[in-house]
Amino acid sequence: MSLRTPPTLRIAPAPDDPRLTRAVTARDASGAEVALRVVEERPLTIWLNSREIVTAMTIGDHPEWLALGFLSNQGMLKPSEEVTGVDFDAETETVVVRTAVETDHEAKLARATRTSGCAVGTVFGDMMEGLGDLTLPPLALRVSELRALSQAINRTPSLYLEAGAIHGTCLCRGAEPLAYFEDVGRHNAVDKLAGWMRVTGTAAADKTLYTTGRLTSEMVIKCALMGIPALVSRSGFTAWGVEIAERVGLTVIGRLKGERFLCVAGAERLVWDLPDGAP
Template structure:
């Protein structure tokens, strides 16, 4: 059905020679930096977008990206995913004819790289972003435990400080961890993995180390994720959208404390 490159894992980091100024003098040493490479996604033989990423889990990245953009609605839409690791290309074949999403795609601007993603303010997003209905709830203690677990998992971050980490979780446990140079890529991989494995997102939490922006919030809303948690801050537009889309938004989650911006009904205080 689909095949990918993940059986032979690519290196996430490379050693480079650097000179570090320690305040008084230069010290020569080897240091790990996170890998970055362009990967081009094709839909039905047509080049759609080039993403800058760390080069891992490219099948999940492509499927998650296209699912979030509305090109893949259900599992039966997906016929094939082919990853050409050496060329940095992923081909996704779908069973649908040119959809509304594909027609609207012509009108969109795509930007790539860390901190940027597709621009989401077209009609397709209004259609796909409907208020999230989910009764999932978690305690403040569970939230703290998840953040601690995410920190333990982020080995590449400790080596390079060059990636964003994301995890998919239930209130009880972390199910899946992904990291990448772009926080959007890591989220797309999680969405793609869930899509490929038939995992429902309606009762899950998405935990990320990236800023909570309108883009990441719309990405979550389009696939029905009810809870977004980050150790970072939220933007004003993200909070506004979270309130209108009924998404629970938690920021500054670190050292046992957190800020609850919206969707307070899903977080239970122990007191």
């Protein structure tokens, strides 16, 4: 069966973009020489006003959306804060996000002990605090739509199918994929999506977030803070991720492959619309 991009996709992977992969030569198990393409990694440094926040390794596409999404998902950029500019410099691989009013996160990071994780512990604590009394709107998920969604995404041309070693994240409405991003880190892919949603004003309450990566606590928190009420993955999950999902009313489905899946949170919101024994 030939692969094709679903017609509903507004943003699709770009497996043919020469900037995103590099040609290398390998030898297979028989010793034969094999030509293949591997995914590029580039450092992207994100600034918020006058403060350097983090340097992330990324494939290099959509840097502005990645920066906006990262800052939003980390609680450093509130939905109500006015962004006056997002400037990307390709030569220095730097994005500067500017706001109308100076934020207080620059000073907080200046006081934090920076490690190779770029003060992730401090930032993660802020993300947890951002959950507060958050309760996501209920969203009914049809089992038939989950199956159709899995098939549509798996058949979409992507860097994963072209070169591997990459994660994908797709915003969906029902069985329709809407925006599909890829990156070497699953968090980066989600942040790109968050930035795109912020810029386009895309509503979250009726959407599902599909990811190829495992559903850790941080992934659950990101999804919740984005206001998306359902999180689906073809991979597994962690206990803390499940606990947080139950707390905020997030439906979590993992190990979605073909006709099989496991719903570990929000099963009461599933609509079992397939007849018994349906393929």
